[in-house]
Amino acid sequence: MRFTTKSPFLSSRTSMLSLALHIVVPLLLIGLVIAFQINQLEEGRALHIERSRMNAQDIGSTLASSIGGSFQNIDLTLLAASDHVRDWYVLKNKKPGEVLASLQELQSRVPSLALLRSTDANGNLVFAVEGDQVEKINVADRNYFQQLKKNPNAGMVISEPVIGRITKKWVLICARRFNLSNGEFGGIVYASVLLDGVADRLAGGKIRLNGDDVILLRDDQQNVVVRFVNGKQDLSIMGQKISSPNLDEFDRSRSELGFYVARSVIDQVQRSYYYQRIAGRPLNLVVGISIKKALIEWQEESRKAWSMAGALISVIIFSAYLVYRSKLRQLHAIEELQNTQIALEKSNLELARLSTTDSLTGLANRRKFDEVSAHEWLRAQRKQEPLTVAMVDVDFFKIYNDLYGHQAGDQCLKLVAKTLSAGLRDGSDFVARYGGEEFIILLPGQHAEGAYDVLDRLRRDIAEMKLAHSGSKFLSVITFSVGFAVMVPQPGKTLIELIEQADQNLYMAKRKGKNQVYGIGEGGQVLSSYVDPLDQTYGV
Ligand SMILES: Nc1nc2c(ncn2[C@@H]2O[C@H](COP(=O)(O)OP(=O)(O)OP(=O)(O)O)[C@@H](O)[C@H]2O)c(=O)[nH]1
Incomplete structure (x- = not known):
């Protein structure tokens, strides 16, 4: 018996293959959309983190030069002050009142400066701009006094952050020595730099920071000099030692600047950090830009991208469903057609047999x-x-x-x-x-x-x-x-x-x-x- 239609077995195998393709192809397309999406978003994320790093660098380098400039200004002020004191003490060509007036004038020129003073070689206070209890104060035991007394070539010495005895505020003491005419130690000129508000002045003006972004100024001993976060100065960890594996690495390597991404040891916020030394001063600056904040825009982009991808995937699934359904119908129609053809051929054969058979006896006719x-x-x-x-x-x-x-x-x-x-x-x-x-x-x-x-x-x-x-x-x-x-x-x-x-x-x-x-x-x-x-x- 020969049928002109394809064998049902072969046709059902081909049909299954074709139906499977109608499932596999949309799945592949969906996979491609998702893979492309993930790749795009990963690239976008990396780009936003890179931007936050650049942002940290911009802010950090601006701040570092501003802080460097401020200390340069203070250094020059102390230098000028020591000249006035020497005029009176060594050259004797100035009266105390004149010296004090000059010191007052110098202090007024630098807003962050307070308590501009001078001592003799024994640390006894000689001149004080504020002037109260002058005769009772002696700073011979202070670190900065001893450093300057020992070292004739020391420039401006900066103390570790301390709470001022008179101001009761966090200050850095900046001090310079002056020499007698024979080159021996004559005493020091020093002033308090008020830390309270310094960061606000630095960060609040030109620099735009988000809540979790941070500015950290440390001295060479890792003490916190300034920490500015959440839009204000954080006084809670002033003077405390702060270290982390990344900062330690920078301190050890004596690098001038560097970057890293890390979770803060203080508040656990993940940030892009920029690190830079303040040129010529025992201070280093760290600026951290919150990655979460930096990624807000990216997250918004992700949401939009995923909803578009979702829409695309829905279209793929729906189209695949329509194609699959029509293919299924087509296959059913083909199957029915094949069955009809088979039945027709069978009945034709039967007719052919009947036309040559005697109906009564079943013999050939x-x-x-x-x-x-x-x-x-x-x-x-x-x-x-x-x-x-x-x-x-x-x-x-x-x-x-x-x-x-x-x-x-x-x-x-x-x-x-x-x-x-x-x-x-x-x-x-x-x-x-x-x-x-x-x-x-x-x-x-x-x-x-x-x-x-x-x-x-x-x-x-x-x-x-x-x-x-x-x-x-x-x-x-x-x-x-x-x-x-x-x-x-x-x-x-x-x-x-x-x-x-x-x-x-x-x-x-x-x-x-x-x-x-x-x-x-x-x-x-x-x-x-x-x-x-x-x-x-x-x-x-
Ligand atoms: N039951 C039946 N009878 C048939 C069929 N075909 C023919 N006949 C009968 O067979 C008979 C044949 O009769 P005759 O040709 O006279 O032959 P006979 O009676 O057999 O006489 P002889 O052949 O000389 O022995 C007829 O009566 C037919 O009607 C059939 O399919 N069924």
Whole structure:
């Protein structure tokens, strides 16, 4: 059986593959969208962190130069003050009142300066701009005094952050020494730099800082000089030592500047930090820009980007669903079409079979016989082999019908057909219903004697079925007569002649008494069976 449609197995495998592709491709697309999105956002995040680093650097370098400039200013002020004190103390060309007035004038020029004073070589206070309790104060025990006394070449010395005894505020003491005319230590000039408000002045003006951004000024001993965070100065850790792995690394390496990203050891906020030394001073500055704040914009961008990606993914899923659904419908339609085609071909085959089959007996019909006999004739002709055609006709069948009814007649014909089929060789012999109660047999390759034997066996087979026929003269059973003819096809001879010969021989069998085989062999010899009508073998 050959079908023009594809095999259902192959088609279902192809369909499954195609459906799987309709799922895999959208998944791949979604994966690509997500991967692209993550990549873009990672790049965006890195960019914002880089911006915060640059921001920290901008603020830090501006602040560092501003702080450096302020201390330079203080240094020059102290230098000028020490000159005035020396004028009075060493050169004796100035009166104390004049010196004090000069010191007052110098202090007023620098707003962050307070308590500009001078001492003698023993640390006793000589001049004080504020002037109270001058005679009682001695600073000989202070670190800055001892440093300056020991070192004639020391420039301006800056103390660690301390709470001023008089101001009660956090200050740095900046001090300078002055020498006697013989070069020996003559005393110091010093002033307090008020730390309270310094950061506000530094940060509040030109520099824009967000809440979590931080400014930290430390001295060389890691003491906090200034910490500015959340928009104000943080006095809680003033004077405390602050260190972290990154700061320690900078302190150790003596680097002038550097960057790092870290979580603060003080408030745990993650920041981009910029570190820079204040040129020529024992101070270093750290500016930290909060990463969380720096990423707010990025987070907003992320949200927008993800919602767009979500929309895109939804479109992909929806389109994929539509395509998948239509593909599924298409496949169902194809499957239905294939099933219809298969059914159609099956019914065509059945029709073809029916058109060549006798509906009563199930044997081949006359049309099929015409087809097969023509084929066998040609083959016998080609091979020069004998071909036997035999006509079989049920005896007294009209009487049988009359006696037993038409239905019983049909059953009788079925039995005859079955007996004939069963008694013939499959594959080579062929039997068909020729019409009415007549059957026709082809025996290819059989010579007359062989054909006779086969046919007479069939005749006996049906008689031995002992199907009652009270109208038969042959002891009341169904019998049939057979006329046959054998021919090796020769030029000038036809199949029709062979069939006609067989028909004539059937006539002879009937005429000679029925229930017999009558045939003429290739050599013209008559082959006939005779049955004694009184033979009890065929009785019921
Ligand atoms: N039940 C039945 N009867 C059929 C069928 N085809 C033909 N017949 C009958 O077969 C009978 C044949 O009758 P006849 O040709 O006179 O032959 P016969 O009665 O068998 O006489 P002989 O052949 O001389 O023995 C007719 O009565 C037909 O109606 C069929 O398919 N079924």
